[in-house]
Structures are given as structure tokens and as C-alpha cells.
Amino acid sequence: MERRVRVRFAPSPTGALHIGGVRTALYNYLFARQHGGDMLLRIEDTDSTRFVPGAEEYILEALDWLGIGIDEGLRLKKGTKEIEAVGAHGPYRQSERREIYHQYVKQLLDSGHAYIAFDTPAELEAKRTEIPNFQYDARTRMQMRNSLTMSQEEVDALIAKGEQYVVRFKVEPDEDVHVHDLIRGEVVINSNILDDKVLYKSADDLPTYHLANIVDDHLMEVSHVIRGEEWLPSAPLHVLLYRAFGWQDTMPEFAHLPLLLKPDGNGKLSKRDGDRLGFPVFPLEFHNQKDGSVSSGYRESGYLPEAVINFLALLGWHGSGDQEMYTMDELIKYFSLDRVSKSGAKFDYEKGKWFNHQYLQLRSNEELAEMFLPTLKEQGIECPDMAMVAKVIGLTKDRVNFVPELWEQTNFFFVAPTEYDEKSLKKRWKEDSPKHMQELIALLETVSEEEWHSCREEKNENSETVIRWHLDDVVMPWIAEKEYGVGIVMNAFRICLVGAARGPHIWNITDVLGKEETLKRVREALSRI
RNA sequence: GGUGCUAUCGUCUAGUGGCCUAGGACAACGGCCUCUCACGCCGUAAACCCCGGUUCGAGUCCGGGUAGCACUACCA
Numbered sequence: 001m002e003r004r005v006r007v008r009f010a011p012s013p014t015g016a017l018h019i020g021g022v023r024t025a026l027y028n029y030l031f032a033r034q035h036g037g038d039m040l041l042r043i044e045d046t047d048s049t050r051f052v053p054g055a056e057e058y059i060l061e062a063l064d065w066l067g068i069g070i071d072e073g074l075r076l077k078k079g080t081k082e083i084e085a086v087g088a089h090g091p092y093r094q095s096e097r098r099e100i101y102h103q104y105v106k107q108l109l110d111s112g113h114a115y116i117a118f119d120t121p122a123e124l125e126a127k128r129t130e131i132p133n134f135q136y137d138a139r140t141r142m143q144m145r146n147s148l149t150m151s152q153e154e155v156d157a158l159i160a161k162g163e164q165y166v167v168r169f170k171v172e173p174d175e176d177v178h179v180h181d182l183i184r185g186e187v188v189i190n191s192n193i194l195d196d197k198v199l200y201k202s203a204d205d206l207p208t209y210h211l212a213n214i215v216d217d218h219l220m221e222v223s224h225v226i227r228g229e230e231w232l233p234s235a236p237l238h239v240l241l242y243r244a245f246g247w248q249d250t251m252p253e254f255a256h257l258p259l260l261l262k263p264d265g266n267g268k269l270s271k272r273d274g275d276r277l278g279f280p281v282f283p284l285e286f287h288n289q290k291d292g293s294v295s296s297g298y299r300e301s302g303y304l305p306e307a308v309i310n311f312l313a314l315l316g317w318h319g320s321g322d323q324e325m326y327t328m329d330e331l332i333k334y335f336s337l338d339r340v341s342k343s344g345a346k347f348d349y350e351k352g353k354w355f356n357h358q359y360l361q362l363r364s365n366e367e368l369a370e371m372f373l374p375t376l377k378e379q380g381i382e383c384p385d386m387a388m389v390a391k392v393i394g395l396t397k398d399r400v401n402f403v404p405e406l407w408e409q410t411n412f413f414f415v416a417p418t419e420y421d422e423k424s425l426k427k428r429w430k431e432d433s434p435k436h437m438q439e440l441i442a443l444l445e446t447v448s449e450e451e452w453h454s455c456r457e458e459k460n461e462n463s464e465t466v467i468r469w470h471l472d473d474v475v476m477p478w479i480a481e482k483e484y485g486v487g488i489v490m491n492a493f494r495i496c497l498v499g500a501a502r503g504p505h506i507w508n509i510t511d512v513l514g515k516e517e518t519l520k521r522v523r524e525a526l527s528r529i
Numbered sequence: 530g531g532u533g534c535u536a537u538c539g540u541c542u543a544g545u546g547g548c549c550u551a552g553g554a555c556a557a558c559g560g561c562c563u564c565u566c567a568c569g570c571c572g573u574a575a576a577c578c579c580c581g582g583u584u585c586g587a588g589u590c591c592g593g594g595u596a597g598c599a600c601u602a603c604c605a
Contacts, residue, residue: 012605047604121603133530135601179602184534191602193532196541201603209605233533233600256534259599263540266597314554318542322553341535341542344598348540349554399567409567428565489566502566 003223003250005037008073009063010213012044013055016286016295017062019347020228020260020269023312027257028226029068030313030335037223041073042216043093052290057083059097062283066305067328089220094212101207104165104245105200113244114199116162116166117146118158125178135195138173167200169210169241182255182337183226198239210234214241217252222385225252226337229344230268232256255337258307259344269347271295279349283308302402304363315345325358357401365390368397368406375404381414388413392512395504409503413512416521417499420529425500428491429529433520436489436521437496443478444519447471452515455507469507496525 009025011017017025019280024133032039041060045051056074060083064076072087085092086115108114111127119127123145128134141148146168147155159165199211206214219223235254242251253361262273274281285297298308305327313331315338360368369389376384396409420429447470454470479489491501497509497518510518 010605014605044605049605116602119603124603132600135531148585165561168603180538187533195601198603203603206605211605228599230599230605236533251574258535261598268599314541316541322543324554326543343535347539351541357568361539398569424565438601485557485564487564493566496563498565500566501564504565504567506564515540 003219005034005035006040006221006223007030007037007226008040008042008220008222010042010044010216011059012047012050013052013059014047014050015052015055015288015290016262016282016297017055018269019281019283019298019312022062022066022068022283023260023309023315024226024228024257025063025068026066026309026312027317027335027337027340030331031224031226031337032071033332034335038071038477040087040089041068041070041075041092042075042219042220044209044212045093045095046209046212048095048204048206049202052288053306054287054289057081058284065299066283066309093190095206097216098205101200101212101215102218105207107209108169108199108244109167112517113517114167114169114171115141116155116159116165117196117198118163118165119145119187120164131311137192137195139166141170141196144196164201164203166198166202169199169237169244169502171196171237171240177239177256179235179239181230181232181235182253183258183340184256184342185233187232187235191236191240194240210237211243214238214245214247218245218247218250220241221250222252224255225259226255229256229259235440245407255340260315260340261344261346263347263349265481265489273347278350278518279352292303299308302404303352303356304359307352310359311352313357315347316341325355327374340418353401360397360400360403362376365394365397366392368403371403372406375407377518379407379414384414388512395508395512411499412503413509416517417497418526419499420495420525421500424491424495425529428488428495430488430492432484433488433492433524434529436484436492437526439478439482439520440475440489440518443474443525445476446469447474448514449515455511462482469511471507471510493522496522 001272007028009028011021029039043056060074060076061081063070073076074083074085076082077084133526134140136144136188171194173192177191179187181187198208200207244247255256260269261267262269263277269281271281273288277377280296280298282297283299285300287297309328313326313380317335319334320340354455361411369386370387372393378423392410393406396406399409451470455467458468459465459466479486490506494501494503494506497513
């Protein structure tokens with residue numbers, strides 16, 4: 001009997017969504033789509049003290065930006081920033097499922113799989129300092145203040161008195177618990193090392209992750225749990241919980257993903273690594289209302305969502321061949337859990353840049369022009385000629401990784417140089433350069449406005465099509481006749497127009513600037529250098 | 530400390546016993562192209578953690594070491 005594939009991404013609203021979480025969401029999404037199943041989104045907000053306002057909206061917006069679609073649970077209403085809940089297994093916020101958890105806590109209590117404990121955090125802390133490696137389990141639970149060591153009357157009295165308590169899972173000792181993992185195979189852990197995990201706390205009337213997670217996955221008919229490797233050690237506990245509830249026959253399959261590691265050294269990638277090494281660790285910029293911090297995001301740094309997706313997909317997964325570029329549809333087609341690596345992947349930010357470069361080239365000049373607008377505005381360029389913007393982007397996009405970098409490559413198209421790069425001057429501005437420029441001005445004056453912009457296609461010796469500008473036909477013979485050096489004249493000319501020895505082919509620059517502006521810049525340079 | 534997971538170029542990885550003198554990509558380096566800076570193209574350097582075993586044959590299977598990481602909360 002094949003079960004319908006239903007997977008879930010279940011983040012906690014404790015801040016911005018970490019890039020590792022994004023990858024987990026992506027793999028879940030790819031798996032669901034490939035199997036024609038459902039991708040659910042559930043919010044695990046069982047820790048009321050760690051809730052950060054705006055985090056939920058942030059998570060949904062990030063997934064939406066990346067094109068990771070949600071079929072069921074919480075999502076953004078199409079084209080808006082409004083949150084909607086869809087599906088018949090709601091509510092999808094654990095904080096709204098209190099009543100549901102109550103009955104399951106009761107079930108475990110009634111069946112003897114759980115018990116009530118009154119030990120205060122302070123008492124537990126004292127125990128831990130008193131006994132090294134203290135663990136609340138079969139060996140120690142009979143020395144603690146719980147319903148196993150008290151009479152029913154005492155327990156009832158304490159609860160009636162309003163004493164805070166927790167419900168703990170009663171782990172039976174000396175049992176090898178088997179967890180089947182789709183990525184790692186069989187993992188066996190002895191129940192002796194498991195502690196009697198807290199399942200429910202009366203203080204905020206909320207279950208802990210472990211209980212809520214199992215109950216919800218069961219009720220929501222989740223077929224596969226795809227999550228980070230940090231959950232592997234608690235997987236046996238989860239197996240035990242499924243069993244305690246009598247749900248072992250519909251227990252989901254597990255797949256524990258390798259961790260995303262910091263680029264240098266070892267260890268889990270953290271927000272601090274991003275700050276330290278200068279790259280975003282979050283999909284979107286996040287303004288944390290709780291602590292006032294601001295975290296940079298991939299989107300605001302100029303990343304294209306398809307580049308982030310492709311980059312992340314390959315951090316821990318690889319197809320069978322040498323293909324590096326994958327569209328979302330291709331990822332859905334080729335993704336498979338048995339091609340996910342077992343070992344952690346160091347976060348290679350440089351490769352991320354390369355992916356963005358690749359995807360940037362694939363976008364049209366017009367699209368990029370739109371995306372470039374905010375940067376232009378920042379530079380004081382309001383309402384530019386969009387056709388011209390697209391044109392200069394076409395000339396320069398192959399040399400940038402990010403849209404904002406386009407400004408460094410195109411600024412001289414928008415503003416005449418106000419200073420001239422010293423290094424370029426030293427290398428390219430010769431004694432004769434003023435004379436050359438004077439003569440060049442005179443020569444260019446003779447070119448008509450129409451001829452100025454004209455060009456034709458030609459075949460070169462390799463029979464490739466190249467563009468031949470009319471101005472080339474005017475200037476080159478003059479240089480040859482005067483026996484000037486092509487490089488000397490052209491570089492001086494370039495410095496006049498650009499302010500430095502850089503930029504696209506010179507006739508592309510003169511074409512965009514036009515005759516009047518070009519000549520103006522040369523005269524200006526002559527008076528200033 | 531305990532338990533678990535993992536181990537191929539600097540990095541992401543291909544490799545599922547002979548196709549491996551270990552392939553691709555990023556980064557690095559060199560060259561070509563060229564009026565400049567880039568892009569691009571071509572090329573170079575660069576790895577099977579160690580020790581045993583199984584086998585005619587091991588990067589690939591097994592065992593043991595070692596190392597790294599994760600977990601070890603009334604956090605998820």
C-alpha cells in the first residue's frame with residue numbers, strides 16, 4: 001500500500017529563517033513535488049518565551065520569494081503578504097492546538113507511558129551540579145518528586161494548590177531502538193541513554209517540541225520527515241513516542257539531512273559567521289523587533305532566487321552527472337534522497353556568487369534595468385531612459401555578479417567623469433595625448449549625427465560575426481596615416497570619456513553618449529588634465 | 530564525559546569491486562583574445578584520514594584506530 005507523500009516544513013518563529021532551514025524546506029518541497037504529494041507548513045511555536053514578532057511573516061515571505069510553494073498549512077495569499085491557512089488538518093500553529101495536545105498527554109498518562117513531575121528548574125539544576133552527568137531516567141526517576149514516587153492524593157493536592165508541573169515520557173530502559181533513516185540506513189540507539197523527556201509543561205499549558213511534533217505529524221498524515229541532522233539523536237525518542245501512542249504502523253519515514261557548516265574551520269554555520277565573513281545567512285533582510293538587530297539577506301544583496309535555489313540544492317545533494325545548473329523543474333525531476341550526501345557541507349559563498357553571475361546573464365536587459373532602478377535612484381539618477389539603461393546593462397552585465405555592481409560598471413554612462421584615475425593617467429596619458437585629442441576632436445566634428453551611431457555586421461577571419469562601427473572606419477585610418485599608436489590614442493580617448501582605463505568597447509561608449517556629449521567630455525578632459 | 534553521525538583536490542562533489550594514470554564545478558595560478566578593465570576560451574597545479582583484513586583486484590566491502598561534527602534543556 002503506497003501512502004500519499006506528505007511532507008512538512010515546521011520552523012519555529014524565533015527569528016529570521018536560517019539558510020540551512022531554507023535548504024531543508026527546499027528538499028522537502030522537491031520531494032513533495034516529485035512524488036505528486038503535499039508540502040505542508042506548520043509553525044512550531046511551543047516555546048512562548050522565544051517567539052519573535054514578524055518571524056512567521058518573514059518565513060512565509062522568504063519561501064514565497066524563493067518559489068517554494070506551500071500546499072497546505074500556513075502560506076501567503078497569492079500575490080499578497082496576507083497569511084492564510086489552507087487544509088483540513090488545522091490549526092497549523094501549535095500554539096493554537098492546545099486542546100488537541102491535552103487529550104494525547106492524557107492518553108500517555110492513562111496508559112502509563114508518561115508521568116507527572118514537580119521538580120522545579122532549580123531542583124534539577126542542583127541535581128545536575130551534585131551528580132555529574134545527571135540524567136532524568138529509569139535509574140533516577142524514583143528519587144525525584146513525581147507521580148511515580150508520590151501517592152495519587154499528594155499529586156492531586158499539589159496540582160489543586162496550583163503547583164507547576166511537567167509531564168515526562170517514561171522511557172523503558174535496556175532496549176535497542178532502531179530508526180530507519182533514508183539517507184543513513186539503520187541507526188540503533190539504546191534507550192538507556194535517552195532521558196525522560198518533558199512532553200508538556202503546565203506553566204504555559206503547551207507541549208514541548210517532541211510531543212507536539214509527533215502528534216501533529218500523525219494527525220496531519222505526514223509520510224516523510226525530512227529534517228536536519230541535529231534531530232538524529234532524538235529520532236529514537238520519536239520512534240518510542242509513536243509506539244506509545246500505538247501509531248507505529250503509520251509512522252513516517254525519516255531522512256536526516258547533513259548540516260551546513262561554516263566556510264572556515266568546522267561547526268554549524270551561524271549568523272555570526274555571516275557577519276564575520278561578510279555574507280548573508282538569511283534569505284531576506286530581517287529587522288528583529290525583539291532585540292533590534294538587523295540581518296542582511298540574499299534578496300537585498302542582489303541575489304536572484306533561482307541562483308539561491310540552485311546553490312542551496314547542490315549543498316548536500318548532487319545529480320549523477322556533471323550538471324551544475326538546474327532549474328526548479330529540473331531539480332524536482334532529478335532530486336532524490338539517496339543522492340543526498342551524508343557528510344556536512346561547508347558553505348562555499350564564492351560558488352554562490354558564481355551561480356548568481358550565471359543566472360544574471362540569463363535575465364533580459366530590460367528585466368535587469370528594472371532591478372537596477374533602486375541603485376540608480378540611490379546614486380541620484382531619477383527617471384532614466386530605460387532603453388538606454390537596458391542598453392548599457394547589455395554591454396556590462398557579463399562582468400558583474402550582482403545587479404547593484406552594475407553601477408561601478410556603468411556610472412560613466414550616467415555622469416561625466418569628475419576626476420581621472422591616477423594609475424590610468426600615468427600609464428595611458430602621454431605627452432602627445434593633448435595633441436592627439438585636439439586632432440581627434442577636429443576629426444570627429446566632421447562625422448554626421450547619423451554616421452556617429454551607424455555600424456554594420458562583418459565576418460572576421462574566424463568567420464564569426466562582429467560589429468564594425470563607422471567611427472572605427474573614420475578614426476583608424478587617421479591613426480594609421482599619422483603613424484600614431486592605436487593603444488596610445490584610444491586609451492587617452494577612453495580616459496576622457498570614462499575617467500579611467502576600463503569599460504566596454506569604446507565605440508559602444510561613444511554610441512551611448514552621442515556626439516555632443518563625447519566631444520564635450522574630451523574638451524573637458526583637455527582643460528582638466 | 531556519554532551516545533550517535535561522518536570522513537575523495539582549499540571548497541561543493543562524481544565514484545555503489547576492474548571503465549580511476551580518480552572525473553566535473555568554484556576558488557587559485559598561467560596563457561590566448563584585446564584600445565582598457567572585465568567577460569570568455571584554453572591550460573596548470575591540487576584529493577581517496579591511518580592501519581589491518583576480505584579479494585586475482587579496494588577510493589569502493591569488513592574491522593580497528595584517529596579526527597571532525599551533532600546531540601546530551603520545562604529550545605526547537
